Amino acid sequence: MSAALEVEDxxxxxxxxxxxxxxxxxxxxxxxxxxxxxxxxxxxTLLKILSGVLxxxxxxxxxxxxxxxxxxxxxxxxxxxxxxxxxIHFPFTAAEIVLMARASHHERLALEGAxxxxxxxxxxxxxxxxxxxDRWVHELSGGEKQRVMIARALAQEAEILLMDEPxxxxxxxxxxxxxxxxxxLNRERKLTVVAALHDLNLAALFFPRLVLLENGRIxxxxxxxxxxxxxxxRQVYGVEVRVERPEPQRRPxxxxxx
Amino acid sequence: MKVLDRKxxxxxxxxxxxxxxxxxxxxALIGPVAIDLKRALADxxxxxxxxxxxxRLPRVLLGAxxxxxxxxxxxxxxxxxxxxxxxPQMLGVSGGASLGGILGMIFFxxxxxxxxxxxxxxxxxxxxxxxxxxLLSMGLVYRLALFHGRLHPYHLLLTGVIFNSFVAxxxxxxxxxxxxxxxxxxxxxxxxxxxxxxxxxVAFIAAYIAAGFLxxxxxxxxFNLITLGEEAALQLGVEVASVERQAFVATSLMIGAMxxxxxxxxxxxxxxxxxxxxLVGSDHRLLLPASFLxxxxxxxxxxxxxxxxxxxxxxxxxxxxxxxxxxFFIYLLYREGRRLPV
Numbered sequence: 001m002s003a004a005l006e007v008e009d010x011x012x013x014x015x016x017x018x019x020x021x022x023x024x025x026x027x028x029x030x031x032x033x034x035x036x037x038x039x040x041x042x043x044x045t046l047l048k049i050l051s052g053v054l055x056x057x058x059x060x061x062x063x064x065x066x067x068x069x070x071x072x073x074x075x076x077x078x079x080x081x082x083x084x085x086x087x088i089h090f091p092f093t094a095a096e097i098v099l100m101a102r103a104s105h106h107e108r109l110a111l112e113g114a115x116x117x118x119x120x121x122x123x124x125x126x127x128x129x130x131x132x133x134d135r136w137v138h139e140l141s142g143g144e145k146q147r148v149m150i151a152r153a154l155a156q157e158a159e160i161l162l163m164d165e166p167x168x169x170x171x172x173x174x175x176x177x178x179x180x181x182x183x184x185l186n187r188e189r190k191l192t193v194v195a196a197l198h199d200l201n202l203a204a205l206f207f208p209r210l211v212l213l214e215n216g217r218i219x220x221x222x223x224x225x226x227x228x229x230x231x232x233x234r235q236v237y238g239v240e241v242r243v244e245r246p247e248p249q250r251r252p253x254x255x256x257x258x
Numbered sequence: 259m260k261v262l263d264r265k266x267x268x269x270x271x272x273x274x275x276x277x278x279x280x281x282x283x284x285x286a287l288i289g290p291v292a293i294d295l296k297r298a299l300a301d302x303x304x305x306x307x308x309x310x311x312x313x314r315l316p317r318v319l320l321g322a323x324x325x326x327x328x329x330x331x332x333x334x335x336x337x338x339x340x341x342x343x344x345x346p347q348m349l350g351v352s353g354g355a356s357l358g359g360i361l362g363m364i365f366f367x368x369x370x371x372x373x374x375x376x377x378x379x380x381x382x383x384x385x386x387x388x389x390x391x392x393l394l395s396m397g398l399v400y401r402l403a404l405f406h407g408r409l410h411p412y413h414l415l416l417t418g419v420i421f422n423s424f425v426a427x428x429x430x431x432x433x434x435x436x437x438x439x440x441x442x443x444x445x446x447x448x449x450x451x452x453x454x455x456x457x458x459x460v461a462f463i464a465a466y467i468a469a470g471f472l473x474x475x476x477x478x479x480x481f482n483l484i485t486l487g488e489e490a491a492l493q494l495g496v497e498v499a500s501v502e503r504q505a506f507v508a509t510s511l512m513i514g515a516m517x518x519x520x521x522x523x524x525x526x527x528x529x530x531x532x533x534x535x536x537l538v539g540s541d542h543r544l545l546l547p548a549s550f551l552x553x554x555x556x557x558x559x560x561x562x563x564x565x566x567x568x569x570x571x572x573x574x575x576x577x578x579x580x581x582x583x584x585x586f587f588i589y590l591l592y593r594e595g596r597r598l599p600v
Contacts, residue, residue: 053492076495087487089340090540095259100486103479104495111262111543121259133259156494 004029004192005050005062005079005160012045012056012216019045020056021216029159032186032193034203036227037213038237043196044084046213047162050194051081076104080158082149082166088138094148095133098124101155116155123154126181128174142169150178154185161185163195167202175199179206204228204251212236228252262541270538274551281555282322285562286314290569316460321452321561321575322554323460324516325526327467329534329553331509332527333546334474337481338505339411345528350399350418351392351510353425355517358391359384360429360444364436384447385459385518392514395421400506408499409506449574450521452561463519470512471550477501478542485540525579526553526560529587536590556583 003026012020020042027033035043048054052067052075060067062078070078080101088097101123102116112120124130127147137145146169153161163182167175183206185191197203203210204224212220212227214236220227225245233241233254242255287295291309298306328346335344346352362384399421403413429448433441474481480501483491491498516523530553531545538548557575560582564575 048489051493053489072492072497073495076493079493081493083490083493086490087340087485089342090337090485090535092482092485092540093260095261096482096539096541097486099261100483100494103483109476109479111264111267117259117261124259130259 003027003061004031005194006060007046007049008059008061010046010049010056010058010060012042012049012054019216020049023058023213023216023218025211025218025221027160027192027194029192030186030190031209032182032207033195034207034210035194035196035213036198036200036203036210037219041213041236042216043213044164045216047081047164047194047196051075051079051162073104076156076158078158079160079162080153080156082146082153082161082163084164084168086145086149091136091138093134094129094137094140094151095120095124097137097148098129098133098152098155101152105157119155119157120151123151126154127151128177143171143174146170147174147178150181158191160192160194163193165196165198167197167199175202182206200228200233200254204253205249224251228254262539262544266538267544270544271547271551274548274555278322278551278555278558281558282318285321285558286310286318288562289314289565316457317452317561318558320460320463320519321557323464323467324452324520324523325530325557325560326550326554327471327512327516328523328527328557329530329549330471330474330546331512332553333531333534333542333549334481334505334509335527336531337485337542338502339415340485340487341411341415342532343528344415345524346509346513346516347522347524347527348415348418348422349506349510349513350421351396351514352517352522353422354395354398355388355392355514356448356522357425357428358394359388359447359518359521360432361391362387363444363447364432364440367440388518389514392510392518395425396507396510396514400510409502411502414506446574447521450523450576451564451572451574452520452523452557453572459519463515466515467512470508471546473508474505475543475546477505478544478546481505481542481546482540521574521576523557523576523579525576525583526557529583530556533587533590 005027006025008024010020010023011018023046035046037043045054049056049060062070098120099112099116102112102119106113106116124133127150129144129147129151132140132144132148137148140148146166150166167178170178179202182193182195186193208223210222210224210227211218212232219236220232228243230241230243233239240257242257243252244255245251246253287293293306293309297304298310301307331346335346335349336342366383399417403409403417405413433444436444480496483494483496484498484501488498531549534545534549534552538544557579560578561575564573564578567573
């Protein structure tokens with residue numbers, strides 16, 4: 001069986017700068033993958049190519065078919081994206097933003113039906129955003145807004161969830177909440193999750209497979225204990241750290257040496 | 259969870275539609291010469307009927323159509339360019355239409371177009387010249403703003419604004435080389451007015467605006483998504499490039515047709531969308547028809563004021579729209595402004 005989402009020999013450059021350089025990656029259905037790497041290593045670009053909004057040299061296949069062969073409408077029902085930042089130029093309530101996820105699910109001249117409202121309610125409950133439903137999105141805090149965006153992605157009811165630093169603006173509690181949610185969606189709804197992450201320790205705790213990018217290339221791809229070692233972190237981030245594997249999970253944990 | 263439902267759609271649009279019908283009737287009856295509706299309806303050859311049906315009604319209808327069209331175009335341009343300052347005057351076509359009209363007035367001022375082979379009389383060809391100018395400038399702006407097969411909002415905005423400034427310079431130049439009497443006429447035309455038109459012209463413009471508006475409205479849901487930016491809209495299932503291209507052509511054709519008959523009536527297309535966003539929300543499925551109806555009502559009354567304020571002389575309606583619309587808009591912004599994203 002072909003992988004859920006697969007890229008082969010990706011090349012992407014902004015002018016002379018190669019952002020992705022011969023990247024190949026096969027994402028199996030139901031996998032949960034954390035993409036790591038320093039700023040500018042190509043994480044965001046990789047996610048944009050995976051979601052089909054950026055075109056690159058090389059092949060991107062969704063369920064074995066080239067991604068260009070899908071219409072935007074079809075894609076949006078298979079892949080949902082939580083972007084790093086969201087533009088809000090006009091006043092919309094959180095509920096309206098979440099319901100926009102349903103645009104590809106109903107007739108474009110129709111208003112949202114019961115199924116759409118239901119999907120929106122469920123995803124807002126899952127992200128602890130029900131109480132924000134009637135508030136203006138541009139008046140929410142960074143963390144609240146981020147959770148609304150996650151709710152929107154869930155309301156798409158897609159099979160693959162791409163997240164670009166989903167916990168970036170969140171406090172400790174909501175950070176854990178988002179990681180926990182990703183794991184629950186992955187286990188209970190069999191959602192394939194690919195997330196660009198910055199927090200190496202949280203990534204190691206929650207993600208069974210990590211991909212470490214360095215200057216647009218895959219430096220290491222595997223289980224957390226293979227990817228997060230003192231050597232790889234020195235090579236990729238240029239930082240000396242101590243890695244331990246505390247009980248009970250025995251996942252690598254990084255200690256910074258000041 | 260408050261969401262847009264059928265009840266709100268019907269209530270808002272129904273109320274505005276009733277208000278528009280009342281405004282059309284009231285504005286047709288108000289004027290420097292008092293007329294009696296009963297007499298006008300009883301006797302089609304009475305002076306009352308003559309004034310009502312030949313002078314006032316076509317003008318009131320034209321005002322409503324243009325007010326609605328300008329407001330709807332403003333809504334779509336603000337969404338598409340993701341810029342709250344976008345308005346129909348920014349697209350380049352308005353400048354092209356003005357230049358076309360001015361050239362027509364200067365070089366062939368006495369040309370007339372026969373309608374239906376002369377059966378319905380003749381009309382000035384200036385609107386046609388203006389519309390040709392609009393079409394040419396639309397093609398030019400489209401070509402200049404197209405990069406790698408798509409219309410980028412910033413390119414489109416900059417190209418339109420710069421094209422309009424360039425055209426404004428040409429118009430000033432032309433205005434300064436014609437004689438004084440002619441210059442006065444050009445200026446009046448440029449400031450925008452809705453002087454009485456023949457019914458066929460009104461019908462043609464109204465059909466144009468109606469078709470364009472219905473097309474825009476049918477894409478209302480997509481404009482919601484497009485306001486979130488290109489990437490978000492793509493990821494939520496909108497073929498952004500194609501919708502933007504089509505919306506550019508649709509709004510350009512509408513604006514070209516409107517400027518051709520009425521000159522540049524400013525402010526409706528900028529202000530009405532903002533006011534309606536504050537009143538009914540940003541969902542384009544409701545915002546578009548509500549803005550259309552509100553724009554129609556607003557221009558209807560603005561033109562009535564333009565007719566009666568200095569009667570028997572007439573003010574250019576553009577002065578009235580800015581004079582009354584400006585302070586009202588500032589007031590609303592002051593009261594409700596905290597609802598707007600910075």
